[in-house]
């Protein structure tokens with residue numbers, strides 16, 4: 001395909017104008033408050049000035065709907081006011097257990113979704129360079145025909161299914177199932193580029209890859225340690241809980257971040273590490289902890305395996321070495337360790353500043369090691385509070401919307417496929433027959449992770465011989481995900497040019513719809529926002545909330561589930577797709593989907609939360625305690641809000657949910673636990689089960705393996721099963737027994753179904769069993785590469801992956817500034833939705849780079865100047881300079897929410913009419929570069945290099 005790029009250069013001053021006149025107030029509010037306090041200032045009065053009120057008779061009755069903010073995983077509750085089917089007002093829920101009336105600027109602007117001037121309003125197809133309106137029938141028929149055509153020519157893996165962290169849990173589950181029925185693992189979503197390294201690192205340390213405690217529980221902490229996390233902007237309402245701990249308990253706040261962030265402004269100690277040096281910093285803290293005997297040896301002896309291996313690694317990082325590598329003064333590293341040691345329990349919080357590195361999985365394991373050494377796990381006020389970004393990125397991860405697993409982290413082994421075929425009541429051979437069963441580069445597609453969302457473009461551009469699948473990706477769905485969140489935007493655009501068929505399914509066109517100048521082969525299908533449908537979403541603390549439908553689908557939009565069903569029908573797999581579910585017209589019954597989720601998700605205990613139980617919790621959110629999250633009385637007495645998993649057994653067994661993971665101080669039936677026995681019972685001849693540690697009331701008062709039918713028989717507990725349960729449990733284990741009998745009996749005896757083991761300090765199946773510092777692929781500290789080199793180039797799943805061949809090229813002379821990136825309070829993710837919201841668009845109108853005054857002075861750059869920033873792979877962007885000591889000399893920072901301008905060229909002409917967001921700007925990812933975690937394929941957006949010159 002030959003394409004001509006439109007060379008229309010715009011200055012950053014000529015953005016689309018807003019046409020609304022509250023700018024001064026809104027800008028003032030943002031400047032004064034930033035994140036957390038904006039909530040109360042922007043709250044109610046603003047929202048009541050709804051444009052739609054003009055059309056509603058004065059005395060029209062108001063219906064109140066309970067909804068959940070869609071902009072981060074705190075999960076704030078909002079009351080939406082609806083009159084005559086129009087969303088006319090909103091209130092933050094003062095009786096909600098997460099936010100108690102707080103919300104940030106994004107939450108305050110939610111009602112705009114109910115109007116959506118900038119949305120895609122009907123299905124569109126590009127013909128000869130022009131967007132044309134088409135019918136849904138035509139759209140489904142043509143898209144379905146293309147799917148079948150590519151399947152026929154290039155196999156099922158020639159399609160890529162990008163999914164969404166905005167789907168409800170029910171839609172997440174069905175989208176993963178859709179990909180499975182289609183016969184591919186080329187399905188993924190934005191967790192790949194936010195917390196995939198957390199999931200891998202943390203799950204492989206103690207069992208589950210999720211936040212261990214809750215936002216509310218932070219109120220119990222005596223120390224709060226942030227590394228690569230800036231909740232004052234990214235999770236503003238979480239700050240409520242943090243500031244309560246600070247005010248009521250004098251909790252110490254330590255912030256480790258290359259920038260002096262808004263969260264750092266609340267801290268007792270800020271350590272500005274050089275980007276990409278998390279492991280040396282943590283090892284530096286552990287050096288002092290071990291040196292001073294501050295570790296919790298009793299905890300380590302009973303609940304941690306191989307901490308001695310870590311001591312050996314830590315010994316390589318004495319104070320001087322840590323100062324040299326991280327750039328943080330010896331005394332500050334010591335103080336960070338001391339504050340954590342003297343103020344227990346303390347919690348560790350991290351976000352994408354920690355995860356988005358090519359050593360991301362090792363970073364997350366290092367953070368866990370700090371908590372294990374201090375004995376801070378499984379207790380109130382402790383744990384690892386890993387804040388997630390989108391409203392349902394936790395649920396999407398749990399439900400397997402990932403390239404490397406089926407729902408519930410079952411993986412992709414044949415056993416996993418058999419389990420889910422059993423759940424679906426489908427013949428395993430039929431499911432297998434949907435896949436390409438040939439072998440490529442020694443890998444069989446059905447059992448091999450697919451193409452990750454961080455690198456779908458490599459699946460398009462890389463030669464077919466280098467891919468572990470039959471052919472390149474020819475057709476891609478971008479369903480609720482912005483591609484400007486991926487690094488290497490020039491390659492992303494080349495891949496969009498090259499794909500035969502692009503299908504965007506979204507309320508907005510997103511960058512997948514407009515980045516390429518291609519004249520045809522592209523469709524945009526209007527999906528509803530989350531407020532035009534209902535379903536459950538999981539917040540970062542694993543609590544599920546049943547979001548009520550606020551308004552009917554706007555324009556010609558359809559729900560995600562309906563679009564999936566129409567496509568399944570078109571390509572001939574609807575019968576299998578919905579075998580166990582009622583379908584009314586094209587609407588699949590939500591309760592039946594939830595029932596099937598409960599039928600299969602035994603691994604994480606996402607089995608006890610029926611649709612009815614979840615609805616009951618949301619309808620009664622006011623009865624749950626703001627600190628403990630438990631209902632103190634009434635019908636839901638003892639239950640934890642949102643039934644956070646594990647909510648063991650069947651819904652009828654009424655498990656209360658688990659707010660704090662691995663908490664031995666509680667009985668399993670009250671949310672207690674211990675570390676999971678996931679890696680066998682011994683390693684190199686050494687026992688790895690817990691020693692003398694067990695959860696309250698356990699009849700096995702020591703470590704034990706995971707429960708199976710055989711174990712029940714050995715223990716003499718088999719006859720506790722009913723006859724039906726016995727029939728189901730025979731030959732099965734706690735993860736595959738669909739009756740839940742094995743889990744029920746284990747819990748009856750006070751035991752945790754997944755066993756009781758030690759956390760492991762080393763992950764012997766990973767490239768680096770103990771976390772190892774490796775300099776970023778692009779680094780300004782070339783002198784450290786010999787000592788801390790990256791990996792050799794290697795094949796990771798389906799894609800060749802470069803490491804050493806990139807690091808070997810010295811580009812530090814041309815690009816002398818370290819480059820990192822992050823989030824702003826006003827926008828979310830790729831920003832298409834929030835930059836199209838006039839109320840938010842007023843708050844932040846320019847894409848910018850933060851540069852230290854010393855670096856700016858050297859370049860004769862003044863605050864507010866236009867500058868060109870060029871990344872190490874040649875990606876150039878024209879943006880504003882923000883000259884600020886917030887970043888250290890030699891370090892620069894950019895937000896990543898902007899798009900719509902590329903290398904100085906406006907992309908406005910590529911948008912369908914009326915859909916250009918109020919704010920467009922250069923994407924940080926045009927300048928950000930190669931670099932992928934070898935376990936998860938996380939991209940390295942937090943440590944690259946660049947040069948900046950005045951424009």
Ligand code: SF4
Pocket residue numbers: 069070071072073074075076099102103104105106107108235236237238
């Ligand atoms: Fe709450 Fe997050 Fe929404 Fe802000 S963006 S209102 S903190 S859920």
